[in-house]
Amino acid sequence: MTTQAALVGTLEKIGVHFVAGQANGQDESMPLDTLLLGLARSDEARMRLALIPVFLKNPDCAAYVTDVLSRLAPSQQNLLRCYYTAAQLLQQKYAAQLALLFGSQEPLPALFADILQLEHGKSADSRLRQLAQRQAQLSGKLLNWYGTYEYAYTRLVRHAEKRMQWQR
16 A cells, blocks of 8 residues: 555655655655556545646656556546646646756657547647536536646746755
8 A cells, every 4th residue: 555655755756846744754766657546546635636746747657647547446547637638738838937947858648638528729728728627527526627737837836946946
């Protein structure tokens, strides 16, 4: 079983300082697929939301998404699809700022646009808004999903900017 402390510790190790919490203090690094699985299965919204910054900071994690999906319950699959797609669209929307903070990165492939019924050819922001509506339908939760996606991005960026200032 994946503990919250192990998830937080692994997030810290891969440079995603998104979730405040106590790492377990041990030098154990879980594989990235296990991290994604643990975050998607978490009972805590803040842990699940950490999926977005994981994909933004470490686009290579996209390689594990299909395998991880096959190991999740349907509601968790929908969440992972939506949060992955949010990260992919945020990466497009904020490409210049992300490049300044994290260097040149591979773009996240659009894995779920068709499954999530997002219109092609629209701006990343427009598609994020569409995704937010779709996630509300899929989850049955009428939350401000668009604001949630933007919050995850803003939190990642603010922390990265602070770390850059501290290192000067």
